[in-house]
Amino acid sequence: MTGKAPPLGFFFYRTMTRAVSPLVPLLLRRREARGKEDPARLGERLGVASRPRPEGSLVWLHGASVGESLSILPLVTRLLAARPGLHVLVTTGTVTSARLMAERLPDGAVHQYVPLDHPDYCARFIDHWRPDLAVWIESEFWPNLIAAADRHGVPLALVNARITARSAHNWRHAPAFIADLLSRFRLIMAQDRASAARLRELGAAEVLEPGNLKHDAPALSVDEAELARLRAMTAGRTIWIATNTHEGEERAAGEAHARLAAEHPGLLTIVVPRHPARGQAIGQELAAAGLSVARRATGDTITPATQIYLADTLGEVGLFYSLADIVFIGGTLDDTGGHNPFEAARFGCALLAGPSDFNFAEAFPAFEEAGAMLRVADAASLAAAAARLLASAAECKHMGAAAQRIASGDSGATERTLDALLALLPAPEARSANHA
Structure with a gap:
């Protein structure tokens, strides 16, 4: 945990997300009507898990949509192979990505929809899954979710990080807010030099440049x-x-x-x-x-x-x-x-x-x-x-x-990212002590 008080911007954001919570059911119904939510799994968007947490160590990876989730499939496979008994939870926010993950995730990995960024939903999600390591993919920052994981002592990593010039410009209007979010990540790995430079400008203390995970993804399947x-x-x-x-x-x-x-x-x-x-x-x-x-x-x-x-x-x-x-x-x-x-x-x-x-x-x-x-x-x-x-x-x-x-050509990005994540992941005996 960072152990420091969040900036005022975070408290304002947290207050606003609580204030709009009465509108959440309406939002979800509208999204469902447009085919953007799975009616059978709406509870997941409120932090209510649709399956039990497996026993043992669990790594949680979050990607916004199809591209991010597909890019991490080789990483998921290698994580499971590197640590016998490990389980992987993958969260995304779109129906399309959920369908693809259902088809392509290997044994030992499961998918859930990411909860909406409300303090209560995020706390409920973290309390249920109790991840031993949380890995954000690319650039989707959900402040309440990041803070909830950090508050529970979950090591946080941001990998294949990408931030565009436009996003960086927008974040410069809230420099303390973004600097605080970035400070909660113990590991930040950018997918390119430009993103690495922007992340440093926004307050990231150290940014590694292992390459782009999308370079190492397997060829698309063909029937x-x-x-x-x-x-x-x-x-x-x-x-x-x-x-x-x-x-x-x-x-x-x-x-x-x-x-x-x-x-x-x-x-x-x-x-x-x-x-x-x-x-x-x-x-x-x-x-x-x-x-x-x-x-x-x-x-x-x-x-x-x-x-x-x-x-x-x-x-x-x-x-x-x-x-x-x-x-x-x-x-x-x-x-x-x-x-x-x-x-x-x-x-x-x-x-x-x-x-x-x-x-x-x-x-x-x-x-x-x-x-x-x-x-x-x-x-x-x-x-x-x-x-x-x-x-x-x-x-x-x-x-x-x-x-x-x-x-x-294998860029080596996946292997370098894997090594860095395994170094953050607590050993099984340490996990047993921490979760006793």
Whole structure:
């Protein structure tokens, strides 16, 4: 525990979260109606566990959503292997990530929804799970939850930490608040140099730079039978992909398709939205632009007339990376900051991306410098870059090989992070004494 009084900002935040608690049921009902909460597990959001705590040592890892939770899967596996009898609790805040964790967490690991950041919910959560080590992934700071864990003497670690220039700027308006939060972490490991520098500026005493856990994540899974079925449906067609797209980027992909189709009859563009729930709206937008759209979520078949295949389902991105050699990485034509380029690179895909890349501020330039990525600015330049690669199989293959070389190397980030966490984790005999 830090053993020092929190700043006034924390007391104000704590008071405000208590004051709005009567609105929590309404908030949860609205989120449930929009498909953003699991009605069977709403109690978890109030700190009420849906399963008993297992006996023995337990490490708790928290990631906000899909990207963070997937990035820690190798770390979870190695933690369980390194400490026999250990259990792992993974918390996230989204329905999508909960479904993926249910499918992919190994034996010895369980998932729960993270409680809303209310003092009582957080205390209830910590009292039940009594973690021996708490690990935050990337950048989601929940002050009440961090304080509750610290108050119970739980060692805290912040790993694969990422903080953007915008977030750092916002935190500078509450310097004592963020400095206090950071001081509660016994270990802080940043995923890149820029994040490390910003964390130090915000008050972190020591920040290690072990590398990015997302670099070491395994290749996405592929259903081979479904892949064979899709290949049969698309045989002889030229295919490219726009993946992890956000609002506006689907329209750009559609415009690019229209520009490319004249030179490439039979072209098929696969659009994989970041949020599959937007599928119906995206399909309507593209159809209104005069494009023939087939939606995967509704079971539509790809026919010779299909121009856009809207892959609005969950957990199948690897399937589509297996179908094409050219991939546009979404979240780069708006202010999102880009999504994980390593996933497509592991499949040997040539990469296209817009200018917004602050979520992977070192990775995107590295792919570009290695000749694995072309940058675009809008629908017209996206079409031009895709046309360039469609016209040159040799360049496309060269770019894909360069991307795969970068993505296939083990950066060592997972192993270095594992060693640091094991050093924080109390030995089993110490745990027995502390929890007696």
